[in-house]
Amino acid sequence: MFILSSPSGAGKTTIARRILAEDGQIRLSVSYTTRPMRPGEVHGRDYFFVDADEFNSKVEAGEFLEWAEVFGHLYGTPKAEIKAGLKAGHDYLFDIDWQGTQQLYQRMEVDVVRVFLLPPSIEELQRRLASRGTDSTQVVADRMARARSEISHWDGYDYVVVNDDINACFDKVTGILNSERMRRARQTGLVDFVRELMR
Numbered sequence: 001m002f003i004l005s006s007p008s009g010a011g012k013t014t015i016a017r018r019i020l021a022e023d024g025q026i027r028l029s030v031s032y033t034t035r036p037m038r039p040g041e042v043h044g045r046d047y048f049f050v051d052a053d054e055f056n057s058k059v060e061a062g063e064f065l066e067w068a069e070v071f072g073h074l075y076g077t078p079k080a081e082i083k084a085g086l087k088a089g090h091d092y093l094f095d096i097d098w099q100g101t102q103q104l105y106q107r108m109e110v111d112v113v114r115v116f117l118l119p120p121s122i123e124e125l126q127r128r129l130a131s132r133g134t135d136s137t138q139v140v141a142d143r144m145a146r147a148r149s150e151i152s153h154w155d156g157y158d159y160v161v162v163n164d165d166i167n168a169c170f171d172k173v174t175g176i177l178n179s180e181r182m183r184r185a186r187q188t189g190l191v192d193f194v195r196e197l198m199r
C-alpha cells in the first residue's frame, strides 16, 4: 500500500498518474467522494462520485477502509476491492490525505509505505493550484488557506520528497517504490529460490 499525500496542488495526482502509466504492477485505489466532478474527470477512473446520502450509508455499512472530510467534502477508500486486490498480491497506490494515512497505518501498519510531497515554495503551490484551471478562485483560496496546516503533517510519513522538477520527483518516488518492493519481508516468493540455492 503505497500512499502519496501532499498539500493540495503540490503534484501527487500528476506523479500518481505517471506511476500508473509506467509501472505495470501497481493499481490505483479509486476513492469515493462527494466533491463535484472536475472537467476531464471520469466516474470510476478518478473517483466514484456520489452524494452525501450514498457516502454516509457506505460509512454505516463499514464499506470504507478509511474515510475523512477534506476541504468540506467526504472522501473514502473502498474496503472490499482493496482487500481482495491485496490478497491477490497486487500493489495499490493511494492518493489520500494525512487523516486517511493515519487510519490506514493504524489498521495495516506493516503493509503501508507513506510518502509526502512538498512544493518547492508556497508561491509555486499557489501558481500550480491556479494554473491547473479546475477550481474556482474561492476553492483555490480555501485550499491555500489550509496548505500550512496540511504541510504540518509531514512528520507522519516515512519519506518526504520536494516536487520541484517533475522528472526528478518521479524518479525519487519510483526509487522509493522499487526499494520498498525489495524489502526481504515483501519478497516471500524468494523463499523457495533461496532454499534451493542453499541446498
Ligand SMILES: Nc1ncnc2c1ncn2[C@@H]1O[C@H](COP(=O)(O)OP(=O)(O)OP(=O)(O)O)[C@@H](O)[C@H]1O
Pocket: 006, 007, 008, 009, 010, 011, 012, 013, 014, 015, 128, 129, 131, 132, 163, 164, 165, 166, 167, 169
Ligand atoms: N513539478 C511540477 N512542476 C510544475 N507543475 C507541476 C509539477 N507537478 C505538478 N504540477 C502541476 O501542478 C498542478 C497541480 O498538480 P496535481 O493536480 O497533481 O496536484 P495534487 O497534489 O494532486 O492536488 P489535489 O490535492 O488538489 O488533487 C497541475 O496543473 C500539475 O500539472
Ligand SMILES: Nc1nc2c(ncn2[C@@H]2O[C@H](COP(=O)(O)O)[C@@H](O)[C@H]2O)c(=O)[nH]1
Pocket: 005, 006, 007, 008, 031, 032, 035, 066, 067, 068, 070, 071, 075, 076, 077, 095, 096, 097, 098, 099, 100, 101
Ligand atoms: N482520507 C482520504 N483523502 C482522500 C481520498 N481521496 C482523495 N483524498 C484527498 O483529498 C484531497 C482533495 O482531493 P481532490 O481530488 O479534491 O483535489 C487530497 O489531499 C486527496 O489526497 C480518500 O479516499 N481518503
